Amino acid sequence: MMRGPRQDDDSVIENPLKLGLIQANPLAIGLLHASRNTRKLKITAAAECDRALLERSCEPEELKGVKWYESYNAILRDPDATTRVDSVFIGGTTSTRSQWAVAAAQHHKHVLIGCPAAADYESTVVMRDACVAEDVALQDVVPFSHxxxxxxxxxxxxxxxxxxxxxxxxxxxxxxxxxxxxxxxxxxxxxxxxxxxxxxxxxxxxxxxxxxxxxxxxxxxxxxxxxxxxxxxxxxxxxxxxxxxxxxxxxxxxxxxxxxxxxxxxxxxxxxxxxxxxxxxxxxxxxxxxxxxxxxxxxxxxxxxxxxxxxxxxxxxxxxxxxxxxxQRVSMLDQFADLCLLEDENDWRRQGFExxxxxxxxxxxxxxxxxxxxxxxxxxxxxxxxxxxxxxxxxxxxxxxxxxxxxx
CATH class of the missing domain: 3.30.360.10 (Dihydrodipicolinate Reductase; domain 2)
Structure with missing residues (x-):
């Protein structure tokens, strides 16, 4: 059994998903590297408190399109339609992920969550329920799943x-x-x-x-x-x-x-x-x-x-x-972008979904x-x-x- 990656026409991706980084960690650096190889998603926002970590670990070209915000809340609250993000990756510590995921959902941002999603089961359920209530996507960063x-x-x-x-x-x-x-x-x-x-x-x-x-x-x-x-x-x-x-x-x-x-x-x-x-x-x-x-x-x-x-x-x-x-990580980002933006039911059926x-x-x-x-x-x-x-x-x-x- 052999299958190569799906190739999308350049014309398909008119408006890639804009992703911001909340509590950047080493995995966020890996996502920045991977995002250079997908047309479906671009990382466009990060906080000043994470700037030193990201600049130390990334090439200047990888950070060229990133807007630096004074805080994580500023990323979520940006009112400018031309710069505000559609989604966020939440890294940081296990104990704080759920609260940031809920805040992101309440600001109508799709959520890409680190692993583990939270410190306990109840916090994860709260996170999921918030995303369902706001009709936003929730996906974790397990790359082999996709x-x-x-x-x-x-x-x-x-x-x-x-x-x-x-x-x-x-x-x-x-x-x-x-x-x-x-x-x-x-x-x-x-x-x-x-x-x-x-x-x-x-x-x-x-x-x-x-x-x-x-x-x-x-x-x-x-x-x-x-x-x-x-x-x-x-x-x-x-x-x-x-x-x-x-x-x-x-x-x-x-x-x-x-x-x-x-x-x-x-x-x-x-x-x-x-x-x-x-x-x-x-x-x-x-x-x-x-x-x-x-x-x-x-x-x-x-x-x-x-x-x-x-x-x-x-x-x-x-x-x-x-x-x-x-x-694998590029496949995961592509799947997340589809989960947030893809509306065509025929495209979803080709992926095995209704x-x-x-x-x-x-x-x-x-x-x-x-x-x-x-x-x-x-x-x-x-x-x-x-x-x-x-x-x-x-x-x-x-x-x-x-x-x-x-x-x-």
Whole structure:
């Protein structure tokens, strides 16, 4: 299966989405770099308090079109139709994101939120409800959720006639953080501002991958099996299992850590095949992404794939590649721009949606569901060995996205 990035005619993008930066952080720098490679979105506003950080880390050309405001509130309140932004990215600390997201929504700005979206589940629900009330889009910055390879993977495992029913998901996202980083995680201020530790960013990605793989099944419970934390109880290493579906029969085993070498792998086990990807968060080769599918004989033969134990395995291992793939972060920005501005229902159908509002509901529900899993894992950390029920969203789930391959 091969698919390149969608190419839009230059004439299609007449008025790109204007994005402002609220509480710029290192991710904002990555967004500035990525925004140079999309015609759908331009970063046009930032605050003076973030100017030194951005100028130190970006080329002058990348900041050429940025207007500098005296404060974040000034970005939201700009009355000038020629300079005011349509949307904002909210970085900063975990503890302050929700309040800025609500303020942005109340000023009719679409919201691109960092990960985790908030420090707790209730704050995330408040954020989502504010965006719904003001009819603005809410999306997080998980890049692989919107990438060509992820679309292909989800299409593959959705073909139950061939892949079989998804039985188990294993996902790991770990990094070997620097000593300075770990010392910072142990500070009292970090426990207040970013209390979720490795669960908030690496664990967020793991939980999202589990949710995507299990599709319409909801997470039911979560249990931490092993953990390490700083003296201020900020988690730096977590091994856990999240159960999906009725009777908790579908496990997602996840490992997120700041103290292990780089891992960014997941495995989806079906009745007939096993899908593996060992660079899901940040592809090793940006424009040549791959994953493998191992297939086994059907029926009873497939249940005894080992022939002459220790000598031969009866299976076929195939590598699927996505050549000339668009950068993941650029794909994420393009999707956000569509979520904010795209009105044509035919264009949305080509993306697998019934329309803009279904897409908005789905992406915001992904945020709510991911935060719910993280919340349950935090509660399990506080109650060692105990499985915690995952909070249920009070809004009905949106219709699922059409998982069939889409060629634009």
């Amino acid at each position: 990438h060509t390879r992820t679309e292909e993977i989800l299409s593959t495992i959705a073909e139950s006639r061939f892949f079989g029913e998804v039985r188990r998901v294993d996902v790991a996202f770990t990094i070997s953080a620097s000593r300075d980083f770990l010392e910072g995680a142990g500070k009292e201020s970090t426990a207040k501002d970013d209390p979720l530790g490795c669960l908030g960013d690496l664990g967020w990605a793991c939980a999202r991958m589990g949710k995507l793989a299990y599709g319409v099944l909801n997470p039911v419970s979560a249990q931490v099996i092993h953990s390490e934390a700083t003296a201020e109880n900020v988690p730096v290493d977590v091994t856990a299992v999240v159960y999906f579906g009725e009777n908790s029969t579908k496990p997602c085993h996840m490992h997120c850590s700041y103290v292990h070498p780089l891992q960014q792998s997941f495995k989806v086990i079906g009745d007939n095949k096993i899908l593996r990807c060992d660079d899901f968060a940040y592809p090793r080769f940006g424009r040549d992404c791959s994953y493998t599918i191992e297939s086994f004989p059907a029926g009873d033969e497939g249940r005894s794939a080992l022939v002459d134990l220790g000598q031969c395995v009866v299976s076929a291992l195939n590598t699927s590649r996505c050549f000339n793939a668009q950068n 329309g803009k509002h279904q897409a908005r509901e789905l992406f915001s529900s992904q945020i709510i569901g991911t935060q719910a899993v993280v919340q349950a894992l935090v509660e399990s950390l506080r109650n060692p060995g105990k499985a915690i029920a995952v909070p249920e969203d009070n809004m009905p789930p949106p219709p699922p996205r059409d998982s069939r391959m889409r060629f634009d």
